Amino acid sequence: MLITLNQQAQTSQKYNFGFEDQKEDQELPQGWGGYGNLEVSVSSIAKSGKKSGKISSFEDSEGSGNGALLYRYPANYKGDTLKLEGYMKIEGVKNGFAGLFLRVDGVGKPLAFDNMEDENINGTRDWKKYTISVNFPDNAKYLIVGGILLGDGTAWFDDFTLSIDGKNIQNLKEIEKKEAKAKLDTEFDNGPFIDK
Numbered sequence: 001m002l003i004t005l006n007q008q009a010q011t012s013q014k015y016n017f018g019f020e021d022q023k024e025d026q027e028l029p030q031g032w033g034g035y036g037n038l039e040v041s042v043s044s045i046a047k048s049g050k051k052s053g054k055i056s057s058f059e060d061s062e063g064s065g066n067g068a069l070l071y072r073y074p075a076n077y078k079g080d081t082l083k084l085e086g087y088m089k090i091e092g093v094k095n096g097f098a099g100l101f102l103r104v105d106g107v108g109k110p111l112a113f114d115n116m117e118d119e120n121i122n123g124t125r126d127w128k129k130y131t132i133s134v135n136f137p138d139n140a141k142y143l144i145v146g147g148i149l150l151g152d153g154t155a156w157f158d159d160f161t162l163s164i165d166g167k168n169i170q171n172l173k174e175i176e177k178k179e180a181k182a183k184l185d186t187e188f189d190n191g192p193f194i195d196k
Helices: none
Strands: 032-036 039-043 052-056 066-074 081-105 110-114 123-135 142-164
Touching (some): 039 066, 052 066
Antiparallel strands (some): 081 110, 081 142
């Protein structure tokens, strides 16, 4: 008789991309935020582990809903390409779409963005792995990853992996980004286009 045990190593990770790290007094897992007018929560329906992120419409929303489950952190890394992989399960998605969400923000504006809108993912689908990529500009200040739902239905998200040039961000060392000299100068601090 052969018994095989699958044991997942519990390792401390910088970013809670699996939704597991949640304290009792928190609505959402550590690091995650919910936005929009749909219900954003934690679910026990998970791809792996015990938890996933969930976005769902209210019964009377009639297709006007939008919601996002997002994780934002400093872009203290260098590279050329960001790739977000994650699992998504959807049920009854209509009047819109569900997708992974990846945005790179600079000072006061987005620099790169993809939310899978062009793929028009709707209906009911079991867990499936999805991938999106964007350029990683040198002047990036923040990275935002997560999931989005527009319209009606329910979407679950789990097991996100973000990589820079093929290397998992969980294993990369953060760097200190130097400000451009013009940013450090104070000569133009009162100019009309300064983002303070």
